[in-house]
Amino acid sequence: QVLLVESGGGLVQAGGSLRLSCTASGRTINTYSVGWFLQAPGKEREFVAANLFTWREGNTFHADSVKGRFTLSRDNAKNTVYLQMNSLKPEDTAVYSCAAASGVPVPYTSWRIYDFWGQGTQVTVSS
Numbered sequence: 842q843v844l845l846v847e848s849g850g851g852l853v854q855a856g857g858s859l860r861l862s863c864t865a866s867g868r869t870i871n872t873y874s875v876g877w878f879l880q881a882p883g884k885e886r887e888f889v890a891a892n893l894f895t896w897r898e899g900n901t902f903h904a905d906s907v908k909g910r911f912t913l914s915r916d917n918a919k920n921t922v923y924l925q926m927n928s929l930k931p932e933d934t935a936v937y938s939c940a941a942a943s944g945v946p947v948p949y950t951s952w953r954i955y956d957f958w959g960q961g962t963q964v965t966v967s968s
Contacts, residue, residue: 843867843957845939850962853929857966861924863939863959871917874942877924878952879935880961888950889913889937890924895945902949907933929966936961 849861876891890913893900901913912925922939940955947954
């Protein structure tokens with residue numbers, strides 16, 4: 842089992858920044874694919890970003906809506922994945938959840954493919 846816990850959410854004004862953290866326990870996730878998804882009340886989960894575990898480079902992807910503003914990164918020594926969120930907009934307001942998959946999720950944009958999930962952290966952006 843892999844347990845994931847998110848932190849770092851909060852209230853921020855438009856144009857501000859937050860860094861979300863997702864810390865894993867139970868086993869190392871350095872060979873897992875990881876993703877970030879968002880969910881607004883009454884809405885489906887939406888893909889934000891993913892890092893796919895392969896032996897090749899160029900395996901980090903971001904949704905078009907956040908490209909250039911959000912950046913997914915990892916710190917393997919801390920068994921943690923981050924989502925740096927800059928230039929935040931009110932429409933970014935949602936619960937953000939991290940997820941992990943023991944293989945390469947196909948398609949990586951689908952929340953249904955991931956095996957393990959955190960409980961989520963609320964991000965609220967005021968205008």
